[in-house]
Amino acid sequence: MELLEDSLVPEEAHGIKAEAREFAAEHIEPNARECFQRGEYPWEILEAGQEAGLVAQDIPEEYGGRGLALSEILAMAEEFYRADAGIALTLQLASFGCEIIYEYGDEDQKEEYLRPVAEGDQISGLAVSEPDTGSDLAGMETTATKEGDEYVLDGEKYWIGNGVEGDWITVYARTGDDEDNRYGNHSVFIVPTDIDGYEAEHIPEKMGFRASKQAHITFDGARIPAENLVGHEGNGFMMLADFFNHGRIVVAGHGLGLAAAAIEEAWEFVHDREQFGRTIADFQSVQHDLADMLLEFESARSLVWRACGKVQDGQNPGYWAAMAKTKATETATQNAELGMQLHGGRSVLDERRIARVYRDVRIPVIYEGANAIQRNLIYRQA
Structure with missing residues (x-):
């Protein structure tokens, strides 16, 4: 059963999808369990990906990258996250925020900051959420105050x-502060992490995505040149919306x-394990659970690839x-829940892939805008 087959994927993304699958099989899957258990940043896998x-x-391409389209990035994402979500997020976040620079930055900013990331000499990040504010982009309180030819950052x-x-x-x-x-x-700024007034520490261990590291950052009078402003003042919200x-x-x-990972694990387990003299897969209720998982997956995948084309075309x-x-x-989240149920008591073992998937799925429903906020957007823009 090949869940992530190519028929829905645009032809231009087939090549990169094959590259991603091969990389995932060689570098991500064999290290997924250890990286999850150790909860350490997977530098060696990141370097291999670079x-x-x-x-x-x-x-x-003019700044050192391959100029991959959104469809190609999506094709990589589904392959990487099938192998392991934490490692996959580390690979993805190595250039987080760069899109804002190449869409809205000036030529000096693009050349100075994008090329080292594309060539694997640096990694970037994007700082939006705050301790008390996540989904309300207009409510963020970290400030950047203009003083002469500098901006001074304060906040968290x-x-x-x-x-x-x-x-x-x-x-x-x-x-x-216009009400x-x-x-x-x-507004959006480029901030080197080695300046005075910038302090960062890892957030304590998470239940999932353990091979990806997130930080709590404090700005205390951190000064950056005014030229590090991306675009112009007051345009940050619209930049982030896009x-x-x-x-x-x-x-x-x-x-x-x-x-896909949840389906694969559940399918293999129920066809291998026997109870009452027959495999678990012989029970009709189990077959219905697997059917539901497949129905939801295929529905979601069709929607996602259709949406990808819509977003690319504006x-x-x-x-x-x-x-x-x-x-x-x-x-x-639904498939992981069913997968855990079908694994029975073995689902709670840390060594089980389904247990890792179950922990990981709780996180994407929150980041990039919690799904309750997404429902607001769907209704308003319908």
């Missing part, structure tokens, strides 16, 4: 991928990969991105 040209390659960011490991991060900060235009009060449309399609790929992208992200990540 050498294979599978990390940060959405960056345009939370759940930031590569906040510790990154060489630089893009930071979403408040630059205005009549709450969507025009924020960025998240693409990001949510990729997160939908996270859900597809995890949902056809109501916020609506389609929200639909895809919500459906795929919730399908992953």
